[in-house]
Amino acid sequence: MKLSPKWKAAVYSVCGLLGWLLASGNLAITFAEEPRVTVVAADPLPSWNTGPARQSVIDFVARVTQVDSPDFVPVAERIAVFDNDGTLWPENPVPFQAAYVFDELKRRAPKEPRLAEDPMVQAALAGNLAKLLEGEHHDGLMRIAALTHTGMTTDEFKSSVEAWLASARHPKFDTPYDQLTYQPMQELLRYLRSNGFKTFIVSGGGADFMRVWAERVYGIPPEQVVGSSARTKFELRDSGPVLVKTLDHLFVDDKGGKPVGIHQFIGRRPIACFGNSDGDLAMLQYTTIKNPRPSLGLIVHHTDAEREYAYDAKPKSSGKLVDALTEATQRGWTVVSMKDDWKTIFPSKN
Amino acid sequence: MKLSPKWKAAVYSVCGLLGWLLASGNLAITFAEEPRVTVVAADPLPSWNTGPARQSVIDFVARVTQVDSPDFVPVAERIAVFDNDGTLWPENPVPFQAAYVFDELKRRAPKEPRLAEDPMVQAALAGNLAKLLEGEHHDGLMRIAALTHTGMTTDEFKSSVEAWLASARHPKFDTPYDQLTYQPMQELLRYLRSNGFKTFIVSGGGADFMRVWAERVYGIPPEQVVGSSARTKFELRDSGPVLVKTLDHLFVDDKGGKPVGIHQFIGRRPIACFGNSDGDLAMLQYTTIKNPRPSLGLIVHHTDAEREYAYDAKPKSSGKLVDALTEATQRGWTVVSMKDDWKTIFPSKN
Numbered sequence: 167m168k169l170s171p172k173w174k175a176a177v178y179s180v181c182g183l184l185g186w187l188l189a190s191g192n193l194a195i196t197f198a199e200e201p202r203v204t205v206v207a208a209d210p211l212p213s214w215n216t217g218p219a220r221q222s223v224i225d226f227v228a229r230v231t232q233v234d235s236p237d238f239v240p241v242a243e244r245i246a247v248f249d250n251d252g253t254l255w256p257e258n259p260v261p262f263q264a265a266y267v268f269d270e271l272k273r274r275a276p277k278e279p280r281l282a283e284d285p286m287v288q289a290a291l292a293g294n295l296a297k298l299l300e301g302e303h304h305d306g307l308m309r310i311a312a313l314t315h316t317g318m319t320t321d322e323f324k325s326s327v328e329a330w331l332a333s334a335r336h337p338k339f340d341t342p343y344d345q346l347t348y349q350p351m352q353e354l355l356r357y358l359r360s361n362g363f364k365t366f367i368v369s370g371g372g373a374d375f376m377r378v379w380a381e382r383v384y385g386i387p388p389e390q391v392v393g394s395s396a397r398t399k400f401e402l403r404d405s406g407p408v409l410v411k412t413l414d415h416l417f418v419d420d421k422g423g424k425p426v427g428i429h430q431f432i433g434r435r436p437i438a439c440f441g442n443s444d445g446d447l448a449m450l451q452y453t454t455i456k457n458p459r460p461s462l463g464l465i466v467h468h469t470d471a472e473r474e475y476a477y478d479a480k481p482k483s484s485g486k487l488v489d490a491l492t493e494a495t496q497r498g499w500t501v502v503s504m505k506d507d508w509k510t511i512f513p514s515k516n
Numbered sequence: 517m518k519l520s521p522k523w524k525a526a527v528y529s530v531c532g533l534l535g536w537l538l539a540s541g542n543l544a545i546t547f548a549e550e551p552r553v554t555v556v557a558a559d560p561l562p563s564w565n566t567g568p569a570r571q572s573v574i575d576f577v578a579r580v581t582q583v584d585s586p587d588f589v590p591v592a593e594r595i596a597v598f599d600n601d602g603t604l605w606p607e608n609p610v611p612f613q614a615a616y617v618f619d620e621l622k623r624r625a626p627k628e629p630r631l632a633e634d635p636m637v638q639a640a641l642a643g644n645l646a647k648l649l650e651g652e653h654h655d656g657l658m659r660i661a662a663l664t665h666t667g668m669t670t671d672e673f674k675s676s677v678e679a680w681l682a683s684a685r686h687p688k689f690d691t692p693y694d695q696l697t698y699q700p701m702q703e704l705l706r707y708l709r710s711n712g713f714k715t716f717i718v719s720g721g722g723a724d725f726m727r728v729w730a731e732r733v734y735g736i737p738p739e740q741v742v743g744s745s746a747r748t749k750f751e752l753r754d755s756g757p758v759l760v761k762t763l764d765h766l767f768v769d770d771k772g773g774k775p776v777g778i779h780q781f782i783g784r785r786p787i788a789c790f791g792n793s794d795g796d797l798a799m800l801q802y803t804t805i806k807n808p809r810p811s812l813g814l815i816v817h818h819t820d821a822e823r824e825y826a827y828d829a830k831p832k833s834s835g836k837l838v839d840a841l842t843e844a845t846q847r848g849w850t851v852v853s854m855k856d857d858w859k860t861i862f863p864s865k866n
Contacts (some may be wrong), residue, residue: 191673209646235778240596244732245739251825262573281865287602320779363738366739373614373780373783374535374783377783381592387592387781387784388783388784389595389716389739389740389781389783389784390739391783395780397767397771398775398776398779398780399776400772400775400776400798400802402582402801402805405804405806405808406807407775407801407802407805407806409775409776409779415767417747417765421566422622422749422750423750425748425750425759426748426749426750426759427758428760430723430745430747430748431668431739432738433724433727433738433739433741434739448750448752448757451752451757452750452757455756455757456755456756456757467567469645470734473583510727
């Protein structure tokens with residue numbers, strides 16, 4: 167076939183126009199193939215099973231981020247607080263910080279007679295966990311925590327935690343502790359951050375302990391880690407300025423202490439709160455009850471004895487979940503059953 | 517002129533191609549005009565006079581942000597801490613929070629006999645500032661601060677500060693207090709943030725007091741305000757959850773307390789520190805001495821009796837700058853003379 171010059175000109179100019187339209191984004195061409203490829207937004211929560219728990223999170227995020235919604239929340243106020251032990255990683259057979267403490271005592275006691283004489287150290291080395299957990303704030307545990315967390319500089323403590331993380335392995339999963347975070351919660355942290363949320367840890371665990379690895383492991387920087395803490399002491403040594411860890415003004419960031427810690431360290435009321443035990447009840451209440459902003463409360467319920475642990479209904483468990491679970495229905499908090507709502511628990515090892 | 521059909525086709529297709537290139541961003545056309553417009557980066561510090569103080573800041577920022585520099589500091593570690601009173605806004609004739617306290621006492625004393633009987637309240641109402649400033653931590657001032665800062669919920673306190681800011685005016689400048697920030701320091705805050713720094717206040721002032729307005733006035737969110745603080749008490753009332761302000765575990769964020777506060781609230785060593793008095797000496801040391809990262813220490817020296825105040829060399833002044841000024845030379849800290857280094861002190865009112 168031979169085109170007349172007029173037709174040629176028309177074809178050239180139409181092709182040019184098409185090129186412009188395509189490049190400018192004013193026109194898109196799709197090619198149908200078998201099987202037809204449909205591009206959809208990547209699932210932000212691939213480790214979550216479809217169901218009301220997952221949906222409640224997605225609905226909440228949509229609600230507060232949609233600019234023309236009456237429930238829109240400005241980015242600056244999108245504060246999300248996460249408990250750590252039992253919410254972002256396991257707390258069995260003992261909270262991981264307690265495992266650090268036991269390992270430190272084992273390492274140090276043979277060399278330090280005064281340490282070895284302490285009754286709580288002896289209870290710890292004998293594996294007498296019940297004795298350590300006595301009292302409302304687990305006084306024995308706090309005592310041996312203090313013995314292993316004070317008297318050194320903050321830098322020395324950090325090095326000690328790093329050395330432990332590099333060598334210790336979880337007894338059940340035979341994996342370094344910092345590789346045992348919950349994959350669905352990691353996805354949730356990223357999902358919230360990609361929607362303008364600022365994610366904070368608010369945990370009974372030690373702030374100095376968590377800050378060593380929270381940025382690497384969760385993407386949460388030290389200044390967004392609220393935990394139990396005590397005052398340090400500033401000293402200007404020949405080697406440079408140091409902060410020496412003490413027990414003064416111990417702040418236990420648990421139960422009613424959690425809203426207190428949130429106010430003191432964050433200074434804003436959260437709109438989303440994630441916990442797993444009665445220790446998180448107060449911060450769930452603080453986040454969701456009569457909050458002028460829309461809010462989300464979510465509880466991770468440990469129901470999977472096979473893939474993780476099922477323990478939280480036990481009234482004597484350190485991760486006891488009784489009062490908060492009862493209140494969840496009344497308050498409209500989301501309860502996540504790890505067994506049913508999570509496709510996977512831990513990141514895959516490949 | 518009449519084009520042959522071949523030429524027409526060529527012109528059409530070339531036009532089409534140009535359209536595509538332009539729309540796709542592969543080609544840009546610039547039009548030279550008289551006078552030729554040269555775009556230069558806007559001066560980030562227009563209220564600063566050219567000189568070593570301004571230059572030291574610009575050199576430092578260039579040094580830590582240049583990717584191929586051995587002194588490059590990752591964004592996450594670009595922590596800058598600012599004292600507030602005397603560094604970001606004035607502290608004369610009294611620190612502004614003290615002005616709030618005096619005004620509150622004046623307002624409340626006639627209605628509250630117990631308050632009116634307190635010797636420190638009487639000293640305050642009589643204008644006996646010397647008595648209030650006695651003791652290392654200005655005990656009288658702390659006492660009346662406590663009387664006006666505890667026993668109410670955090671929300672009630674916030675409302676009270678907002679009401680005061682809306683009505684009170686500075687005695688010398690006849691301007692609302694929150695409009696009296698230093699323009700050159702506002703520029704510095706923005707300049708650092710635009711270079712990836714996270715800016716924190718680390719002040720002896722009350723955290724709850726500063727958080728009411730710091731975000732609006734400085735662009736510094738509540739979670740980046742470290743100040744003096746005490747623990748609140750969580751209560752779940754019929755009206756909703758509240759935090760009641762108490763005096764328990766008072767933390768005075770001054771002198772050696774500043775590095776302590778930085779560690780407890782930020783958990784990272786700053787690389788830039790801005791202060792104006794001996795109360796900032798410890799955090800200047802903590803930031804700059806043997807820091808493995810490059811660091812900047814800067815002191816705002818109050819030398820301008822006409823446009824602001826010249827007071828900091830007086831050994832009894834609450835904003836005393838003696839030891840830190842002596843140490844500045846040895847440590848290589850930048851000293852800003854407000855009189856010489858700042859073109860303007862306050863934002864223009866138009």
